[in-house]
Amino acid sequence: MSITERLEYAETLSPLLLRWEVVAVNRIRRVAERHRLSLNEILVVAELFARPHGLPGSEIAVRVGLGSGGISMLLARLEERDFVERFPDPLDRRNTIAVASPEARRELWPDLLVPDVDLLLTGLDEQQAAAARRFVGAAVDAGIRRAFRASTRDHRRRQEQRDRRQEARRRRPRA
Structure with missing residues (x-):
């Protein structure tokens, strides 16, 4: 694709994508408020939904833009609420792997993911x-x-x- 074509696509798609991102951020914020979670907590759970085998805390931190110290406390809070489960990393016993819990899938999955599909495909x-x-x-x-x-x-x-x-x-x- 030439630079001219990219610019034309960007001119056409950027306003639409930005509008969709605003809709998504507002929806995610409402879901977080409804479940008494911070925006960072809901982002971590959403990232874990996309990774059924889980992720180490350090990788979650990179993916959602948090520091390594903050991610440990955030995962502990989510674990207290039964939204995350942590298991020893089979490759490195010093680390743990975080996984979205069945409770998170039951409580948050429908609010986080189904509306996007409904809005896009209806x-x-x-x-x-x-x-x-x-x-x-x-x-x-x-x-x-x-x-x-x-x-x-x-x-x-x-x-x-x-x-x-x-x-x-x-x-x-x-x-």
Whole structure:
């Protein structure tokens, strides 16, 4: 796709995508309020819904843009509310894997996910809905993968900067 075509698509799609994002953020905020959860808590549960085998806390933190210290407390709160279950990581016993609980699936799944599908597909016939599912699914999946790679690079860059600052502090002569 040429840069001109990309700009044309961006000009056409950006306002629509921004409007959809505003609708989604407002809906997610209402779901969080209804269930007495913070926006970060609902984002973590939503990320875990997309990962049925769970994720380590450090990866959740990167995916939702939180610090590693904050994610531990957030997961503990979600575990107290029975929205998250944590298990030892079979590959690294120092870590745990967080998984959305059956309670979360029962309480939050319908509020978080069904409305999007209803809003997007209502009014389409079966063939149109199937085509939309394939196209939107592929486009969103590819976009999420690219966004995650970018956020991982940013996270790695920030970590490297912190490590360099700490190393510089260690090397400074003490007075």
